[in-house]
Structure formats: structure tokens, C-alpha cells
Amino acid sequence: MLTVATFNVNSVRSRMPILRKWLTENPVDVLALQELKGDESKFPLQEFQEMGYHGVVHGQKAYNGVAIVSRDPFEDYMIPTLPFCAEGEARVILAKVRGIWFVNTYIPQGQSVSSEKFPYKLAFLAGIGKYLRDQGLMDAQTIWLGDLNVALEDRDVYNPDDLRGKVTFHPDEQKVLREASGPMVDVLRKHNGNEGVYTFWDYRIPNGFKRNLGWRIDYILATPELAERSEDAWVETGLRAMEKPSDHTALVARFDL
């Protein structure tokens, strides 16, 4: 059994009460975290160690920041230098656990379609796809997971007709993510095709979570052979209902490995 999760925490330090409760009651084997909002020195590694986790961190002061924590020791890890990633932005970390490479990404949000950050986002997604191919990771046991900041289909947003063509729900982003992920399988959608299944609810929409006005923009993507071994996948909706929640919640997948 291998349980894998991804969670955009929107500050790891302010999310530790939720992480402690969740991981104590429902431990996962490998957890990818995004938006740490702090450099390595601010990452609560000791608290994770006390819960039985190893950790690798790529931090940044105030913004971005990604980490992977694992109950099994890491066989390897990597913080790659990527030509398509702006200098100083901590958005990608890889770690190898039980023979599987986990590629944890925090894809740029893009701000708006007219912003210069939008083509940066498209190039970033395409760049990750090229990187996975160039490194041979598409032909290996690989899980690409994280906050991809793209909703792919109408069922992935609360109001597709209003949101279509806007950032995170634009056909150009959907196309480039589909091309970048290529043969990989969206493990949540393998097990749950329902509408109204989201991983992000904007703080700024009044009662957005209670009204389930959300987006499904966090993913666990697995190479086909691995995806065949996935038994279930689900959204940990309860974490979004707790005190001081992140605007995202965790996505989890269980593999028969």
C-alpha cells in the first residue's frame, strides 16, 4: 500500500495545526506541499520528524516554496535548475521514494490572461512536460503532482460558462497541460468523474466553500503502469472546513504497491 497526497498549504507554518491533526489521524506515505511561504529555515522539519516523516524542502522567502515529506526514507532528491523558471522562484522539487520519482510542482497562477504572467505560465507548463520527457521520467515510474493552477474540464469549475476563457480555465492552458502530461493518468478522475469535486475555494467568494463554488486545480498524475495500480483517489474536503484553513485542500490517492 502506498498513499500519496498533495496539498497547497498557503503557508506551512500557519497550517501546522491542520497538518498535525490530519496526519496523526490519517497518515499518508508521501505528501507534496506547495506555497510554503518561507525559506528552508522557516520549514517546520522537526515537527514533521516527530510525526515520523523525512522531508526535503525548496523554500523561498514569503512566496512559493515546495516540499516533499515521506514516511519512507528518500532514495534520492533533486532541486533542478530550470530555464523556464524565473530566478529565485521555488516551484519544483523531485524526490524518489520506493523506486518512484515524485515531481512536485507549484505552477504559476498566471494572474490574468492579459498579464505577462500568463505566457510565463504556459511556458512553465510546457517546460515541465519537456523536462519529464528529457529526463526519461515519462518512461519510468513517475508521479507528477501539485497545484497545477489549471482546471481542465467543465466539471472542474463551479460555473464553466462564466469562467471559460479566464485564467485557470482558459483553452490555451488546458491544451498545454494536456500536452505536457501526455500519457500520464489523472488519478482522481480515474476513480471519480463527478461534478462538484474541487480542491480549491477562493477565500474572496463569500461562503465559497459552504456554497461549493470551487475549482479542481490540484492533481496527482501517474505514468500508465503506475496508474493501473491506483485503487482509489479522493479530496480531503474536511481540511477546508477546519479553523484557519488553506484556500486549497488535500488530494489523496492510494496505490496497490
Next chain:
DNA sequence: ATGGTTGTATAACAA
């Protein structure tokens, strides 16, 4: 309604 809230860091940004 181009609003709203949250986090970092302590004034604006980013999301």
C-alpha cells in the same frame, strides 16, 4: 460590483 480574504511582512503584493 473588477469587489471579496488571507498570508507574508509590516507597505504592498500575490493568489
